[in-house]
Amino acid sequence: xxxxxxxxxxxxxxxxxxxxxxxxxxxxxxxxxxxxxxxxxxxxxxxxxxxxxxxxxxxxxxxxxxxxxxxxxxxxxxxxxxxxxxxxxxxxxxxxxxxxxxxxxxxxxxxxxxxxxxxxxxxxxxxxxxxxxxxxxxxxxxxxxxxxxxxxxxxxxxxxxxxxxxxxxxxxxxxxxxxxxxxxxxxxxxxxxxxxxxxxxxxxxxxxxxxxxxxxxxxxxxxxxxxxxxxxxxxxxxxxxxxxxxxxxxxxxxxxxxxxxxxxxxxxxxxxxxxxxxxxxxxxxxxxxxxxxxxxxxxxxxxxxxxxxxxxxxxxxxxxxxxxxxxxxxxxxxxxxxxxxxxxxxxxxxxxxxxxxxxxxxxxxxxxxxxxxxxxxxxxxxxxxxxxxxxxxxxxxxxxxxxxxxxxxxxxxxxxxxxxxxxxxxxxxxxxxxxxxxxxxxxxxxxxxxxxxxxxxxx
Ligand code: NAP
Numbered sequence: 001x002x003x004x005x006x007x008x009x010x011x012x013x014x015x016x017x018x019x020x021x022x023x024x025x026x027x028x029x030x031x032x033x034x035x036x037x038x039x040x041x042x043x044x045x046x047x048x049x050x051x052x053x054x055x056x057x058x059x060x061x062x063x064x065x066x067x068x069x070x071x072x073x074x075x076x077x078x079x080x081x082x083x084x085x086x087x088x089x090x091x092x093x094x095x096x097x098x099x100x101x102x103x104x105x106x107x108x109x110x111x112x113x114x115x116x117x118x119x120x121x122x123x124x125x126x127x128x129x130x131x132x133x134x135x136x137x138x139x140x141x142x143x144x145x146x147x148x149x150x151x152x153x154x155x156x157x158x159x160x161x162x163x164x165x166x167x168x169x170x171x172x173x174x175x176x177x178x179x180x181x182x183x184x185x186x187x188x189x190x191x192x193x194x195x196x197x198x199x200x201x202x203x204x205x206x207x208x209x210x211x212x213x214x215x216x217x218x219x220x221x222x223x224x225x226x227x228x229x230x231x232x233x234x235x236x237x238x239x240x241x242x243x244x245x246x247x248x249x250x251x252x253x254x255x256x257x258x259x260x261x262x263x264x265x266x267x268x269x270x271x272x273x274x275x276x277x278x279x280x281x282x283x284x285x286x287x288x289x290x291x292x293x294x295x296x297x298x299x300x301x302x303x304x305x306x307x308x309x310x311x312x313x314x315x316x317x318x319x320x321x322x323x324x325x326x327x328x329x330x331x332x333x334x335x336x337x338x339x340x341x342x343x344x345x346x347x348x349x350x351x352x353x354x355x356x357x358x359x360x361x362x363x364x365x366x367x368x369x370x371x372x373x374x375x376x377x378x379x380x381x382x383x384x385x386x387x388x389x390x391x392x393x394x395x396x397x398x399x400x401x402x403x404x405x406x407x408x409x410x411x412x413x414x415x416x417x418x419x420x421x422x423x424x425x426x427x428x429x430x431x432x433x434x435x436x437x438x439x440x441x442x443x444x445x446x447x448x449x450x451x452x453x454x455x456x457x458x459x
Contacts, residue, residue: 001298003020003021003023004018004019004021004210005018005019005020005021005075005165005194006018007019007166007168007169009073009074010073010074010075010076010166010301010308010309010310010311010312010342011073011076011300011302011308011309012073012299012300016073016074016169017074017169019165019169019172020192020193021192021193021194021197022191022192022193022198023193024198024201026191026200027087027191027193027198027201027312028201028205030160030189030190030191031110031131031160031189031202031205031207031208032207033186033189034131034158034159034160034186034187034188034189034207035158035207036186037158037184037186038130038131038156038157038158038187039126040184041153041156041157041158041187042127042128042156042157042196043156044156046100046101046103046122046156047101047152049097049100049153049154049156050097050098050101050153050154051097051182051340052095052153052181052182052183052388053093053094053096053150053153053154054093054094054097055094055180055182056150056177056178056181056183056313057090057093057094057097058090059092059127059177059178059180059181060086060087060089060090060142060177061086061087061090062094063085063086063177064083064086064087064090065146065381066173067082067086067142067170067173067174067177068082068083068084068085068086069082069414070169070170070173071085071086071141071167071170072302073301074141074166074167074168074169074170074176074303075138075139075141075166075167075170076301076308076309076310076311077139077308078264078301078303078304078305078306078308079265079301079302080205081158081263081264081306082301085140085142085143086142088143088425089142089146089147089174091425092143092146092147092150092425092442093146093150095425095426095442096150096151096154096442096445096446097150097154097442099154099426099442099446100154100155100446101150103126103155103446103450105123105124105125105126106124107121107122107123107124108121108122108124108253108360109121110122110253114412116297119458119459120456120457120458120459121456121457121459122454122455122456122457123348123454123455123456123457124452124453124454125225125452125453125454125455126155126447126450126451126453127156127409127450127451127452127453128155128156128157128449128450128453129209129210129230129231129449129450129451130157130158130207130209130210130212130365131155131157131159131160131207131208131209131210131243132148132152132157132158132159132208132209132212132449133156133159133160133162133203133205133208133210133211133212134148134149134152134159134160134161134162134212134213134283135162135163135195135199135202135203135211135212135214135215135223135386136148136161136162136163136164136167136171136214136215137164137167137214137215137216138164138165138166138167138311139167139264139267139269140170141163141164141167141168141170141173141267142170142171144214145161145171145174145237145290146174147425147440147442147445148161148212148214149161149178149295149436151442151445151446151448151449152210152212152449153183153188154446154450155446155450156450157209157210157449158186158187158188158189159187159188159189159419160189160191160208161175161188161189161190161191162191162192162193162195162198162199162202163190164194164195164197164215165192165193165194165195166311166312168170168192171190172192173421175188175190177178178297180322183185188275195219199219199223200226201280203223203226203227204226204227204228207302207336208227208230209230210230210231210232210448210449211223211227211230211231211232211233212232212233212440212445212448212449213232213233213234213235213439214233214234214235214236214269215235215236216236216237217236217237217362217387217388217434217435220234220235220236220436220437221236221434224437230246230285231274231438231448232437232438233436233437233438233439233440233445233448234436234437234438235269235294235389235429235431235435235436235440236269236388236390236431236434236435236436237362237364237390237434237435238270238271238273238362238389238391238420238431238435239273239274239360239361239386239387239388239390240260240270240271240272240273240274240363240388240390240391240392240393240411240420241272241273241274241275241276241382241383241386241392241393242256242257242260242261242272242274242275242276242392242393242395243276243378243383243392243393243394243395243405243418244257244275244276244277244278244281244282244285244395244396244421245379245394245395245396245398245401246278246281247279247281247396247398248278248281248285248395248396248397248417249395250281250284250285250288251288252395252417253285253288253395253417253428254285254289254291254292255292256272256393256395256417256418256419257272257275257289257368257393257419258289258292258293258296259285259419260272260393260419260420260421261273261366261368262293262296262306262346262366262368263306264308265306265307265308265309265310265344265365265366266304266363266364266365266366266367266368267310267364267365268421269390269422269435270390270391270420270421270422271318271420272368272393272419273362273363273368274352274358274359274368274370274371275289275368275369275370275371276371276373276379276382276383277370277371277372277373278372278373278374279372279373280374282350282370282372285370286334286348286350286370289334289368289370290334290335292350293334293335293336293346293348294335296346298343298346303386304341306342307343307344307345307346307366309342309343310343310344310364311342312342312364313341313342315342315364315365316339316341316343316344316365318363318364318365319344319347319363319364319365319366319367320339320344321357322357322358322361322363322367323336323337323347323349323358325356325357325358325387326349326352326356326357326358326369327349329353329355329356330351330353331349331350331351331352331353331356331358331369332349332350332351333347333348333349334348334349334350334370334413335347335348336348336366336367342365344365344366345366346366346367346368347366347367347368348367348368348370349367349369349370349371350370351370351372351394352369352370352371353371354371354382354385356369359371360385360386360387376401377404379405380405380408380409382449383410383411384408384409384410386433387432387433387434388431388433388435389409389410389411389412389431389432389435390411390413390420390431390432390435390436391411391412391413391414391415391420391421391434392406392409392410392411392413392414392415392420393414393416393417393418393419394406394414394415394417395416395417395418396416396417399416402414402416410432410433411432411435412429412430412431412432412435412436413429413430414429425441425442426441426443427441428440428441428443428444429441429444
């Protein structure tokens with residue numbers, strides 16, 4: 001391989017690996033190999049495909065410490081969470097294998113619509129699409145890759161997998177574990193290189209039949225504009241609100257808000273990224289959140305700290321700019337606003353208003369704005385003014401009120417009395433507006449990677 005990129009650990013800044021920067025020609029060869037392998041994989045019995053996925057899950061469990069350590073170094077996630085990500089991924093793969101075995105198609109009788117005939121009968125089967133391009137982000141480099149690769153494989157597709165450049169070493173280890181199973185090796189192709197250099201080539205390649213992408217809204221939108229006549233499923237950014245009504249259990253709300261906003265330093269698509277609080281309880285809520293934030297562990301991934309250095313210095317600069325902008329426009333600093341290189345201390349801002357960037361932008365870092373509100377309608381309209389629509393949380397004891405607000409929110413999922421989060425993995429996972437396109441979650445992902453094929457019996 002001509003070009004290689006050194007991979008540095010997020011917290012220690014030491015080189016601990018390297019990654020091939022593939023040329024377009026090399027990437028093209030990989031796509032062709034996947035394409036050539038797909039036919040025989042697509043006609044392999046589903047139970048055999050499922051057995052291979054089960055073997056993969058076993059391999060990941062065996063290698064959980066090794067892969068977890070690489071995730072931790074590569075993306076700066078604490079070690080315990082990194083290992084947990086690998087184990088959760090094994091569970092997801094097992095469930096996907098089982099779910100794939102339950103896709104049976106259907107039989108339609110022809111006489112149900114006017115003009116039809118009882119002499120017609122359609123067998124509807126699900127066919128693989130061909131070669132699925134899976135592009136994953138840095139923050140869950142194993143889980144968000146396997147949640148694309150496993151459904152693609154169980155439904156008979158071949159896969160070209162392009163991980164985030166920072167996150168690719170753990171992605172590679174995960175693929176090596178897959179290649180230790182009986183999977184025909186050309187069925188999965190690992191490609192690496194900068195998205196800005198090989199991305200367009202990948203997404204516009206004529207042998208790519210479907211794209212499943214998780215990452216920023218900006219990249220996702222660019223991909224959806226370039227992909228032609230193929231299905232595209234996108235999981236993008238978010239600005240999930242925690243809506244706290246005046247009858248809420250404030251201790252419960254504070255606990256969920258802190259864990260939702262600051263785990264893995266806020267680098268989660270479903271992190272709580274703003275609090276919309278009834279102004280009658282906002283002061284008490286702010287105090288309770290503050291106490292918990294000040295007890296968060298801040299440090300290195302090796303120390304299992306909750307708040308660890310952000311993925312890079314630019315990410316920390318971006319967060320700092322949001323904090324500075326809010327403070328310059330009159331927000332109150334409740335706690336935080338301290339920084340050491342790209343370690344940003346957990347920061348809580350109160351009295352944030354709509355003129356401040358932090359009210360609207362996705363920080364992908366440990367800063368949380370509180371916006372005080374006094375009318376129910378304002379909760380809805382402020383929530384819906386965001387370009388994003390991933391999830392929302394509502395904290396209240398009144399189920400009817402929560403349901404009324406939930407029906408008006410332009411988001412994929414609404415959580416009552418709990419933080420926003422992905423999963424359980426078999427639940428559908430949807431981003432409305434600029435947060436996504438299509439639906440994920442194990443069953444929905446499998447469905448998105450197949451198409452109906454009819455065999456019509458004319459008796
Ligand atoms: P990103 O910068 O958009 O990168 C995501 C992936 O796209 C990487 O593999 C990247 O490769 C690749 N890429 C970059 N430019 C490309 C191009 N022109 N064509 C094709 N691929 C290209 O996102 P990120 O910083 O890794 O992840 C953070 C974002 O992901 C946040 O906005 C977060 O909310 C979102 N996210 C959403 C979900 C969800 O489920 N909704 C889950 C997790 C994260 P390189 O690394 O080589 O540039």
